[in-house]
Amino acid sequence: MAHETPGRAEDQTNHALTYLALSLGLVWLVKHLVSSRAPANIPPFPAKPYPIIGHLPYFKNGLKDQLTAWRKSTGEIFSVYFGPNLVVILGSHGVLHQAFVKRGDTLSDRPLSVAAASRGRDINRGIVFSSGRVWKEQRSVSLQILRSFGLGQNILAAKISEEVSMFLDSLSKLFGEPTDVRMLIKSMVANNLCSIVVGQRFEYNDERFLTLLHKMSEMFRLGQSSGMCTIFPWLSRLPGDLFNSRARFQVYQYILDQYCYHYIEKTKNEERDLTQDNFIFAYLQEMKKRQQQGQDTTLDEDNLALNVMNMFAAGTDTTSAAISWFMLAMLHYPDVQEKIFVEISEVVGLDRAVTMHDRAKLNYTQAAIMETQRFFVSPLGVPHKASKDTIINGYTIPAGTTVMACIHNIFHCQELWKDPDQYRPERFLDADGNISPPEFFTPFGIGRRVCPGESLAKMELFLVLASVIQRFELRPTTPDHLPTQKPEIGMIYFPQPYQIRFVERR
Numbered sequence: 001m002a003h004e005t006p007g008r009a010e011d012q013t014n015h016a017l018t019y020l021a022l023s024l025g026l027v028w029l030v031k032h033l034v035s036s037r038a039p040a041n042i043p044p045f046p047a048k049p050y051p052i053i054g055h056l057p058y059f060k061n062g063l064k065d066q067l068t069a070w071r072k073s074t075g076e077i078f079s080v081y082f083g084p085n086l087v088v089i090l091g092s093h094g095v096l097h098q099a100f101v102k103r104g105d106t107l108s109d110r111p112l113s114v115a116a117a118s119r120g121r122d123i124n125r126g127i128v129f130s131s132g133r134v135w136k137e138q139r140s141v142s143l144q145i146l147r148s149f150g151l152g153q154n155i156l157a158a159k160i161s162e163e164v165s166m167f168l169d170s171l172s173k174l175f176g177e178p179t180d181v182r183m184l185i186k187s188m189v190a191n192n193l194c195s196i197v198v199g200q201r202f203e204y205n206d207e208r209f210l211t212l213l214h215k216m217s218e219m220f221r222l223g224q225s226s227g228m229c230t231i232f233p234w235l236s237r238l239p240g241d242l243f244n245s246r247a248r249f250q251v252y253q254y255i256l257d258q259y260c261y262h263y264i265e266k267t268k269n270e271e272r273d274l275t276q277d278n279f280i281f282a283y284l285q286e287m288k289k290r291q292q293q294g295q296d297t298t299l300d301e302d303n304l305a306l307n308v309m310n311m312f313a314a315g316t317d318t319t320s321a322a323i324s325w326f327m328l329a330m331l332h333y334p335d336v337q338e339k340i341f342v343e344i345s346e347v348v349g350l351d352r353a354v355t356m357h358d359r360a361k362l363n364y365t366q367a368a369i370m371e372t373q374r375f376f377v378s379p380l381g382v383p384h385k386a387s388k389d390t391i392i393n394g395y396t397i398p399a400g401t402t403v404m405a406c407i408h409n410i411f412h413c414q415e416l417w418k419d420p421d422q423y424r425p426e427r428f429l430d431a432d433g434n435i436s437p438p439e440f441f442t443p444f445g446i447g448r449r450v451c452p453g454e455s456l457a458k459m460e461l462f463l464v465l466a467s468v469i470q471r472f473e474l475r476p477t478t479p480d481h482l483p484t485q486k487p488e489i490g491m492i493y494f495p496q497p498y499q500i501r502f503v504e505r506r
C-alpha cells in the first residue's frame with residue numbers, strides 16, 4: 001500500500017510524457033511533410049530520405065554494402081539523415097584529411113552520446129564524448145601520462161609482456177582442442193588495461209573481473225538498441241524502456257561506481273610512493289599539482305572516472321576484435337601464418353620471448369597485422385560534430401551536423417589499393433621488404449581526435465600476435481570447412497563465433 005501513491009504518480013507522469021512525446025513527434029512529422037527542406041549547399045543525398053526515419057531503412061542489410069554503393073553513385077562526400085539528424089559521410093582519404101586535419105578546428109567536437117541520450121542531458125566529461133575545453137585538457141593529460149609510461153623503461157611493454165605470458169599459458173592449457181577464444185582474448189586485453197589504468201591485474205577466473213567483463217559486454221549489447229535514443233532522444237523518456245536506454249544507463253552507472261570510482265578511492269587511500277605507475281595515480285598527482293598551483297583546471301575525480309571508463313570502452317573491443325580477426329585470418333591464409341613463423345624463428349628464435357626490440361626487424365609480421373586491420377575494418381569511424389558552418393569540397397557542413405568517416409570505403413578503394421578485396425600483407429612492404437604503410441592507411445583515425453591509445457594498441461597487437469605464432473600453430477577444426485569471414489554486425493565488427501585449435505609447435 002505504501003508504494004501505491006508514488007507508483008500511480010509515476011504512471012501518470014509516464015503517460016503525460018508519452019502523450020507529450022507523441023504530440024511532439026506528430027508536430028515534427030507535419031512540419032517535416034509540409035516543409036521538408038534540407039539546408040542549402042550541403043553535400044548531395046544518394047537517395048530520397050523517408051519522413052522521420054530518414055535514410056535508416058536503406059541500412060536494413062547493414063551499413064557496409066549500402067555505403068559502398070552510395071560512394072560509387074554519389075561521390076566521396078554525401079549526406080544522409082539518421083532520423084532527423086543530418087550526417088555527412090566522408091568516403092575518401094582526401095575529404096577525410098580536409099575535414100579532420102585541415103578543418104580540425106571546427107570538425108572535432110562530438111555529438112550527443114548514447115550515455116547522454118539515456119540520461120536526457122549532455123555530459124561533457126571524459127575524453128571520448130566530450131568537446132571543447134574539457135576534452136582538450138582531459139585528452140592532453142591522458143596522452144601525456146600514456147606517453148610517459150611508454151618512454152624509457154617502457155612500463156606499457158613490461159605490463160603487456162607479463163599479460164602475454166599468462167595468455168599463452170591459458171592457450172597451452174587448451175591442449176589443441178577446438179575452442180572459441182573470444183572471451184579469453186577479451187580478458188587478456190581488459191587485463192592489460194587494468195594493469196595500466198588501475199595498477200592491478202586479475203586472474204582470468206576472478207569473480208570481480210568476470211563481472212566487469214560481463215557488464216562491459218552488456219553495456220555494448222544494450223548500446224545497440226539504445227542507439228535509437230541517440231537519434232530520437234525522446235524515445236528514452238517513453239515508459240517501458242523499449243529501447244533499453246535506462247537499462248544501459250544502469251549498467252553504465254554500475255561500472256562507474258563499482259569500478260571507476262572504487263579504484264580512484266582505493267588509490268587515494270593507499271600509502272604509495274611516487275614511483276607508482278598506473279594511470280589513476282598519475283592523473284591524481286597531476287590534478288593535485290594543478291590545483292595547488294591555483295590553475296583553472298578541469299582535472300577532477302568525475303572526469304577521471306569517465307576517462308577510466310572511456311579507456312576500457314575504447315580499448316577493449318577494438319583491440320580484441322583485431323586480435324580475433326588476425327587469428328581467423330591465419331586459418332584462411334596458412335601461407336601467411338607460415339611466413340610470419342619463419343620470420344619470427346629467424347629473427348627471434350624459439351627460445352626467448354618476443355620483445356618490443358624485435359618489432360623493427362619483424363616487417364612481415366607487422367605487415368600482416370596492418371593488413372588485418374585494413375581488410376576487416378568496421379565501416380564507420382567515431383562521429384564528429386561541426387561546431388561552426390564549415391566548407392568542405394565546396395559544400396557547406398552546417399554547425400551541429402554529425403560528420404563520420406566511412407573507413408571501409410577508403411580501405412577497400414580500388415584506386416588506392418591493388419586488389420583491395422584480397423588479403424595480402426605484402427602490400428605494406430616496399431621493394432626492399434621494409435614496412436611502408438601509405439598515408440591513407442589510418443585505422444586509428446587522423447587529426448585532433450586521433451586515437452590516444454594508438455601506440456599502446458600497436459604494442460599490444462604486436463607482442464600478443466607475434467608471441468602466439470612463435471609458440472603455436474593456429475589450425476582450424478575442420479580444414480575443408482573454415483569459419484566464415486563475414487562479421488558479426490555492431491559498431492565494431494567482430495568475427496562471428498568460431499572454433500580454433502592452438503597446437504604447440506614443440
Ligand code: HEM
Nearest residue numbers: 127128311314315318319322382444445449451452453457
Ligand atoms: C586496435 C585497437 C584500436 C583501434 C583500431 C582504435 C581506433 C580508434 C579510432 C578510429 C578512434 C576515433 C578517432 C576519431 O574520432 O576520429 C579512437 C578514439 C579513441 N581511442 Fe582508440 N583504438 C584502439 C585502441 C585503443 C586503446 C587500447 C585505447 C586505450 C587507451 C584507446 C582509447 C581511445 C580513446 C580514449 C579515444 C577517444 C579520443 C578522443 O575522442 O579524443 N583506443 N580509437
